[in-house]
Amino acid sequence: MLISTEDRLIRARAVLERRHAIPTDLLAPDISASWSRCLDYGLDPEKPPPLTHVAVDALRHARDETGAMRPLVLAEMENLYHQIAGSNFMIAFARGDGLLLDTIADSSFGATAHATRIQPGCLWSEEDCGTNALGSVAATRRALTIHGGEHFFNRYDQLTCTAAPVFAPDGALAGVLDASSDCRSRQQHTRALVSMAATQIENGLFRDKYRDAIVMAFHNRAEYLHTLSAGLMAFDPSGTILSVTPRARLFLQGLPASAGRRFDEVFRLPFGAFIDAGRLTPQSRLQDRVGSVFLAHLEHLSPQPKTLSHKAAPATKPGFIAADPAVITAMHQVEAAAIRGLPILISGETGTGKEQLARHAHAASGRRGAFVPVNCAALPETLVEAELFGHAEGAFTGARRGGAAGLVTQAHGGTLFLDEIGDMPVGLQAVLLRLLDDWTVRPVGGHGGRQVDVLLVAATHVDLTEQVAQGRFRADLYYRLDTIEAHLPPLRSRTDFAEIARHILASLGRTTEIEPSALTRLARHAWPGNIRELRNLLTRLTLIDPPDQIDDALIAHALGPSTSAASNLRGQTAARIAAVHREVGGNLSATARRLGVSRNTIYRALRRGDG
Numbered sequence: 001m002l003i004s005t006e007d008r009l010i011r012a013r014a015v016l017e018r019r020h021a022i023p024t025d026l027l028a029p030d031i032s033a034s035w036s037r038c039l040d041y042g043l044d045p046e047k048p049p050p051l052t053h054v055a056v057d058a059l060r061h062a063r064d065e066t067g068a069m070r071p072l073v074l075a076e077m078e079n080l081y082h083q084i085a086g087s088n089f090m091i092a093f094a095r096g097d098g099l100l101l102d103t104i105a106d107s108s109f110g111a112t113a114h115a116t117r118i119q120p121g122c123l124w125s126e127e128d129c130g131t132n133a134l135g136s137v138a139a140t141r142r143a144l145t146i147h148g149g150e151h152f153f154n155r156y157d158q159l160t161c162t163a164a165p166v167f168a169p170d171g172a173l174a175g176v177l178d179a180s181s182d183c184r185s186r187q188q189h190t191r192a193l194v195s196m197a198a199t200q201i202e203n204g205l206f207r208d209k210y211r212d213a214i215v216m217a218f219h220n221r222a223e224y225l226h227t228l229s230a231g232l233m234a235f236d237p238s239g240t241i242l243s244v245t246p247r248a249r250l251f252l253q254g255l256p257a258s259a260g261r262r263f264d265e266v267f268r269l270p271f272g273a274f275i276d277a278g279r280l281t282p283q284s285r286l287q288d289r290v291g292s293v294f295l296a297h298l299e300h301l302s303p304q305p306k307t308l309s310h311k312a313a314p315a316t317k318p319g320f321i322a323a324d325p326a327v328i329t330a331m332h333q334v335e336a337a338a339i340r341g342l343p344i345l346i347s348g349e350t351g352t353g354k355e356q357l358a359r360h361a362h363a364a365s366g367r368r369g370a371f372v373p374v375n376c377a378a379l380p381e382t383l384v385e386a387e388l389f390g391h392a393e394g395a396f397t398g399a400r401r402g403g404a405a406g407l408v409t410q411a412h413g414g415t416l417f418l419d420e421i422g423d424m425p426v427g428l429q430a431v432l433l434r435l436l437d438d439w440t441v442r443p444v445g446g447h448g449g450r451q452v453d454v455l456l457v458a459a460t461h462v463d464l465t466e467q468v469a470q471g472r473f474r475a476d477l478y479y480r481l482d483t484i485e486a487h488l489p490p491l492r493s494r495t496d497f498a499e500i501a502r503h504i505l506a507s508l509g510r511t512t513e514i515e516p517s518a519l520t521r522l523a524r525h526a527w528p529g530n531i532r533e534l535r536n537l538l539t540r541l542t543l544i545d546p547p548d549q550i551d552d553a554l555i556a557h558a559l560g561p562s563t564s565a566a567s568n569l570r571g572q573t574a575a576r577i578a579a580v581h582r583e584v585g586g587n588l589s590a591t592a593r594r595l596g597v598s599r600n601t602i603y604r605a606l607r608r609g610d611g
């Protein structure tokens with residue numbers, strides 16, 4: 001008698017749970033292999049161990065380690081999320097060892113019990129969670145779908161998960177991409193989409209790794225040349241193969257298409273002739289040594305201008321000095337995220353250039369809309385919602401006639417820069433979270449909503465993970481904002497101090513030189529106010545009667561005990577801040593200018609009640 005797949009699974013589970021045995025005849029081979037691995041790990045199907053969760057710091061570190069891959073992955077996760085329309089599903093990406101790095105869930109899935117288990121920081125290896133798509137794909141290195149009762153532990157029996165491996169150009173497992181839902185329908189469709197997204201990430205990693213090489217895309221059919229089905233190969237200028245994607249290997253089966261071999265061992269054409277043809281036409285015909293014909297497209301012929309991660313090319317973008325390796329990394333992360341429209345979080349002490357970097361992100365994104373800075377520490381709590389989302393006429397006492405568009409709407413098509421995000425009251429964090437979910441602006445007291453397209457950049461001088469640990473910042477908001485976290489190091493630990501000092505002098509329109517000994521003394525200073533403090537000092541030194549040369553004695557004098565702006569401020573009594581604040585009629589910016597510190601420092605001091 002034929003029994004249905006469901007009945008088979010019920011019987012198989014009964015055998016597993018009662019006898020801890022694997023009824024291979026009742027299960028698909030991948031599932032029985034996985035169940036038996038789980039028994040080997042010592043897992044008991046009826047006693048799922050508690051879920052393991054790494055600390056927030058460890059998660060952050062793991063995310064940082066993925067480097068340039070993260071923006072690629074996040075962009076593909078977003079695409080998948082929109083492609084798999086419907087509700088009650090989530091997209092997840094885990095490292096090869098099962099550590100979940102990122103998730104995007106729709107709100108109905110977010111409300112299920114599973115959502116609390118499928119969170120960034122959880123470990124989803126087979127050893128930890130039994131048979132599951134993320135863990136089992138990592139173990140088998142093949143795309144898999146795991147339905148309900150096929151999960152080793154039956155607490156996941158409501159879930160259907162489809163995952164695909166993502167390989168680095170060197171063939172190592174770079175991670176696993178997963179789509180989980182509580183419905184079985186349309187899994188074929190989902191599987192194709194997840195696999196395509198994984199290939200897209202792999203191709204991105206390949207192009208990124210070989211951006212300085214000659215990269216060729218090829219396919220048997222012209223119409224597939226610019227699609228995911230094309231094979232990619234990278235060559236050095238002499239025609240030696242550097243790397244080949246799995247797709248390319250498939251096309252060239254039986255030929256020596258591997259690293260170290262030469263172009264003309266695989267194709268019937270000298271490399272030079274192929275390059276010349278590639279210069280003339282966007283597509284050229286190529287025949288391999290067994291006679292198959294391909295169409296090929298050269299993606300970049302000559303090495304790309306070296307990117308700034310190469311030490312040989314210290315980076316100076318107008319207005320933004322970055323020759324320090326950590327700053328260059330931050331700049332690259334931000335550029336990659338901005339181009340793809342992903343949220344960015346910039347952390348760093350006061351005055352390290354967070355806003356400057358946010359403006360750089362805006363420029364790199366190519367967005368034509370405005371850059372709208374919002375200081376979350378400065379917004380009055382009661383009005384934040386109206387300031388951000390606008391309000392209808394008469395929405396509250398003091399509401400402007402005719403209503404007003406909020407800051408988020410002003411940033412439509414551009415960038416919204418939320419400075420001092422760590423100071424945003426917890427109640428408002430929920431409002432921001434909602435915005436991040438659907439990007440719909442609903443004016444206070446008004447009707448309906450308007451969809452906006454905004455690049456979100458948030459900045460913080462406090463450690464948000466600590467704020468999360470202390471319950472002052474919502475963990476879910478942190479994870480949404482922390483898609484890309486770029487950290488700006490303090491000035492005292494930057495290796496490009498001299499460049500910054502010279503840049504500031506030049507930007508002040510001074511021809512003043514700095515003596516090497518003076519620079520050394522400056523570089524040794526602690527700079528608690530970072531670049532802003534350095535700028536203020538150099539401005540003071542050159543404002544009236546600029547010297548031709550700044551020498552050591554001048555710096556020694558200027559840096560004399562407690563003359564630096566920030567240490568000055570610390571040394572000053574609270575009364576001094578309050579007095580200046582009063583003198584300038586309660587104007588925070590003017591107070592900050594007068595004292596030579598950031599407005600945030602003043603906000604904080606006044607809010608603490610120092611003033």
Ligand SMILES: Nc1ncnc2c1ncn2[C@@H]1O[C@H](COP(=O)(O)OP(=O)(O)OP(=O)(O)O)[C@@H](O)[C@H]1O
Nearest residue numbers: 319320321350351352353354355356531532598600
């Ligand atoms: N990489 C850089 N190159 C040159 N100048 C810089 C750089 N970064 C920052 N600056 C200058 O330093 C000053 C402080 O920068 P910015 O306002 O961006 O810092 P911030 O970290 O946002 O400060 P805060 O935390 O107080 O808001 C500005 O005058 C800016 O022009």
